[in-house]
Amino acid sequence: MPGNTIKKILARREAALVILLVILLIPITIRSPQFISARNISTILNDMAILAIVAIGEFFVILSNGIDLSVGSVIAFTGMACGLINEANQAIGAVPLLFVGMGIGLMMGLLNGVLVAYGKIPPIITTLGTVNIYRGLTFLLSGNQWVTAHELAPSYIAFPRVTFLGVSLLLWIAFLVIVIFYYFSRFTRTGREIYAIGGNPTAAKFVGVNESRIRVVVFVISGTLSGLAGALWTARYASAVNEMATGFEMQAVAACVLGGVNFAGGAGAITGVVLGTLFLGVVTNALPVVYLSVFWQTFVQGLIILVALTLNTLSDRRKHARLLAQRRAS
Amino acid sequence: MNQPLVKVQNLTKVFPGIRALDDVRLEVRCGEVHALIGENGAGKSTLVKILTGVYQPTSGKVFLEGEEVTFRNAIAAQEAGIVAIHQEASMFPELSVTENIYMGHHVRHPKTRKLDWKQMRKETQELLARMQLSINPDTLVKNLSVAQRHMVEIAKALSLDAKLVIMDEPTSALTDREVEDLYRIVRQLKAEGKAILFISHKFSEIFTICDYYTVLRDGQYIGEGRIDRSSEDDIIRMMIGRSIDQLYPDHTPSWGKEILRVDSLCQLGAFRNVSFTLREGEILGLFGLIGAGRSEVARTIFGVDKASGGTITFEGKSFMPKSPYDAMKSGIALVPEDRQRQGLILKMSLTHNISLPVLDALSWKRSVTQKKEEETYVLDHGERMEIRAAGYHVDAETLSGGNQQKVVLAKWIGTEPKVLILDEPTKGIDVATKAAVHEFICEMAKRGVAIILISSELPEVIGISDRILVMHEGRQTAILDKSEANAESVMRWAISTEEMDNAW
Numbered sequence: 001m002p003g004n005t006i007k008k009i010l011a012r013r014e015a016a017l018v019i020l021l022v023i024l025l026i027p028i029t030i031r032s033p034q035f036i037s038a039r040n041i042s043t044i045l046n047d048m049a050i051l052a053i054v055a056i057g058e059f060f061v062i063l064s065n066g067i068d069l070s071v072g073s074v075i076a077f078t079g080m081a082c083g084l085i086n087e088a089n090q091a092i093g094a095v096p097l098l099f100v101g102m103g104i105g106l107m108m109g110l111l112n113g114v115l116v117a118y119g120k121i122p123p124i125i126t127t128l129g130t131v132n133i134y135r136g137l138t139f140l141l142s143g144n145q146w147v148t149a150h151e152l153a154p155s156y157i158a159f160p161r162v163t164f165l166g167v168s169l170l171l172w173i174a175f176l177v178i179v180i181f182y183y184f185s186r187f188t189r190t191g192r193e194i195y196a197i198g199g200n201p202t203a204a205k206f207v208g209v210n211e212s213r214i215r216v217v218v219f220v221i222s223g224t225l226s227g228l229a230g231a232l233w234t235a236r237y238a239s240a241v242n243e244m245a246t247g248f249e250m251q252a253v254a255a256c257v258l259g260g261v262n263f264a265g266g267a268g269a270i271t272g273v274v275l276g277t278l279f280l281g282v283v284t285n286a287l288p289v290v291y292l293s294v295f296w297q298t299f300v301q302g303l304i305i306l307v308a309l310t311l312n313t314l315s316d317r318r319k320h321a322r323l324l325a326q327r328r329a330s
Numbered sequence: 331m332n333q334p335l336v337k338v339q340n341l342t343k344v345f346p347g348i349r350a351l352d353d354v355r356l357e358v359r360c361g362e363v364h365a366l367i368g369e370n371g372a373g374k375s376t377l378v379k380i381l382t383g384v385y386q387p388t389s390g391k392v393f394l395e396g397e398e399v400t401f402r403n404a405i406a407a408q409e410a411g412i413v414a415i416h417q418e419a420s421m422f423p424e425l426s427v428t429e430n431i432y433m434g435h436h437v438r439h440p441k442t443r444k445l446d447w448k449q450m451r452k453e454t455q456e457l458l459a460r461m462q463l464s465i466n467p468d469t470l471v472k473n474l475s476v477a478q479r480h481m482v483e484i485a486k487a488l489s490l491d492a493k494l495v496i497m498d499e500p501t502s503a504l505t506d507r508e509v510e511d512l513y514r515i516v517r518q519l520k521a522e523g524k525a526i527l528f529i530s531h532k533f534s535e536i537f538t539i540c541d542y543y544t545v546l547r548d549g550q551y552i553g554e555g556r557i558d559r560s561s562e563d564d565i566i567r568m569m570i571g572r573s574i575d576q577l578y579p580d581h582t583p584s585w586g587k588e589i590l591r592v593d594s595l596c597q598l599g600a601f602r603n604v605s606f607t608l609r610e611g612e613i614l615g616l617f618g619l620i621g622a623g624r625s626e627v628a629r630t631i632f633g634v635d636k637a638s639g640g641t642i643t644f645e646g647k648s649f650m651p652k653s654p655y656d657a658m659k660s661g662i663a664l665v666p667e668d669r670q671r672q673g674l675i676l677k678m679s680l681t682h683n684i685s686l687p688v689l690d691a692l693s694w695k696r697s698v699t700q701k702k703e704e705e706t707y708v709l710d711h712g713e714r715m716e717i718r719a720a721g722y723h724v725d726a727e728t729l730s731g732g733n734q735q736k737v738v739l740a741k742w743i744g745t746e747p748k749v750l751i752l753d754e755p756t757k758g759i760d761v762a763t764k765a766a767v768h769e770f771i772c773e774m775a776k777r778g779v780a781i782i783l784i785s786s787e788l789p790e791v792i793g794i795s796d797r798i799l800v801m802h803e804g805r806q807t808a809i810l811d812k813s814e815a816n817a818e819s820v821m822r823w824a825i826s827t828e829e830m831d832n833a834w
Contacts, residue, residue, distance in 0.1 A: 188693075189689045203675050206632075262677070
């Protein structure tokens with residue numbers, strides 16, 4: 001029985017990721033021991049905090065068998081809006097701006113969700129449209145100008161770096177988001193219904209799950225979290241640029257895929273997404289250590305996604321073969 | 331007569347857990363229209379799939395023009411001259427008639443090796459002319475009517491120089507005029523010396539167009555004969571043949587008050603003028619052959635599809651559910667036919683599957699799930715259905731078909747429905763599980779639940795139902811009391827073209 005339990009734990013994606021992380025860290029640490037210094041680890045975590053927040057939003061959309069390609073543009077628009085507000089009125093500080101970001105993001109996600117749920121437009125098409133619309137709106141809003149560091153209030157810029165109990169506020173926020181949505185996904189009816197709709201929309205409808213509501217909910221979550229990420233982005237990078245977070249949706253999707261989330265919906269867990277994000281962060285940070293130029297970064301990321309997807313498919317196929325054999329035997 | 335074109339000998343096909351064909355024989359001669367007759371699940375499609383190379387037989391032989399053949403795949407069968415006319419499945423709607431006909435066997439220019447569309451278009455035109463069809467070879471298939479698509483499929487078979495053309499329910503979507511057209515072409519094919527294997531549930535058609543027939547039942551060969559020397563009664567007897575030897579749970583009806591009244595319910599293109607009443611604790615069987623519209627009636631009462639006419643009265647009040655959610659809230663449950671596609675969420679655990687319909691009631695303030703309550707609930711209902719699994723935490727996809735069906739049923743007991751609709755609840759499951767399902771149905775009825783049982787298994791419907799509503803091609807042909815229902819009477823109404831006068 002204990003052997004079985006160990007097998008079960010090892011079969012999980014989370015375990016595989018932890019093991020891979022350790023394997024990856026050994027040569028890197030030998031090469032450059034300061035890689036696992038407290039300072040560097042804190043840098044990696046802070047770098048990945050925003051991605052973790054966005055990836056969790058993306059997770060729910062993918063879980064419902066959709067995809068949200070608009071997250072990068074939502075970040076840009078909300079980040080720009082927060083930057084402009086802060087520039088115009090420096091008295092409006094970080095905390096209200098976080099809520100402004102979430103509010104705007106919520107509306108943008110709502111539009112995506114309504115188009116998908118009631119307009120019956122496939123998520124990939126809907127968000128392929130809105131990714132451009134939201135980016136265009138960003139340019140219109142800013143008049144193609146940047147908001148630079150010295151135009152922002154120092155308190156806003158400092159906000160993500162303020163530490164509480166030795167941990168930055170940025171990390172605290174990411175941590176809070178992870179905990180809240182872990183709880184949401186595991187212990188609420190709506191969370192369960194997202195799994196159901198993603199796993200089999202027909203069967204879910206037959207037991208009375210309101211499909212349209214679920215589709216709206218997942219996009220609202222994704223939009224709201226991207227809005228939060230936008231407000232944090234402008235503060236952390238001390239500027240609001242029209243092109244910010246371009247292509248960020250791909251990183252969010254990558255984190256989910258790496259974390260073992262089923263691309264066809266219905267299976268996956270927040271813990272996997274968090275580990276997937278962490279894995280991406282370590283790899284990105286380790287590249288300079290092994291003297292690979294940052295230009296290799298996107299290349300390596302793409303490679304990782306392909307490998308992860310191939311592994312997902314292979315293990316699925318193995319599982320089905322095993323199931324078939326079991327059924328034949330019985 | 332001369333040597334048969336196709337001869338099937340001792341053909342057996344075994345799938346895991348089921349013997350789909352058992353020692354079947356079949357002989358089809360050139361210039362003959364041969365009807366393949368049998369109830370749903372008699373093994374007709376399996377036989378067709380073996381003839382067309384989709385399945386390989388477990389044992390037995392197939393001869394074509396006297397020589398033994400084995401088709402490794404569908405293309406091999408096509409090349410040998412056996413072509414099945416599918417219902418649209420193999421059409422490419424965005425391509426033209428010519429492109430569709432020559433898909434997979436393009437003609438190349440002898441010199442340039444380029445695709446010779448001019449030649450193919452010319453040949454298509456000739457084919458269509460030969461069939462006396464006025465279809466433009468350049469028309470996109472999506473712009474053709476269903477009947478025209480069918481004709482194009484047949485033209486394709488001709489272009490492949492088919493010797494045996496298999497038509498599976500070719501008239502199901504055609505109007506009377508179009509059926510006449512089809513007959514004309516079938517007769518022409520026959521005159522050209524082709525053999526036609528004709529699968530149909532409509533006796534009127536079989537007696538109009540076919541020369542010979544073979545009857546299958548439960549995967550076995552029952553008999554064959556000439557149509558002009560047989561009567562409908564003979565064939566019906568062969569179709570149902572078996573005695574109702576299975577034991578069904580003792581069900582003494584104890585009916586309460588009327589709970590559901592359906593009056594002239596219609597859905598365009600699916601069924602029309604369906605009327606019945608249902609009392610508490612009553613089991614109403616719904617019988618009909620494929621295409622009769624039984625599932626569609628159920629889906630409409632459950633709010634999946636919209637009715638185009640008629641009324642439903644539920645508990646004395648007018649009732650027209652807009653969604654399954656609506657129907658469920660009122661107390662109507664539907665256990666759908668296709669377990670894997672409609673009944674279960676395969677990637678979810680048994681616990682989560684079973685609790686899903688009642689999750690709001692099990693949750694704190696209807697929103698936060700409670701592990702303990704959920705597990706107790708699932709254990710309670712799961713044990714009643716005697717689900718065999720490694721535990722309730724395993725995913726539904728790991729179970730066998732029979733156990734999956736038990737999970738589906740367990741899912742619905744707890745919703746405490748007032749009306750429970752079961753669509754083919756015993757399809758594809760083993761005998762022991764079947765008995766458990768029958769017991770479940772009778773127990774629910776005893777508790778006062780009104781039940782609509784849709785089933786293609788005649789003995790099952792007759793064995794459990796208090797009354798049986800019989801449908802044919804979207805029309806209600808009869809409602810029979812238990813006393814007047816036997817295999818013969820039910821089957822007679824299931825193939826009847828008469829419409830019942832609108833009275834109970």
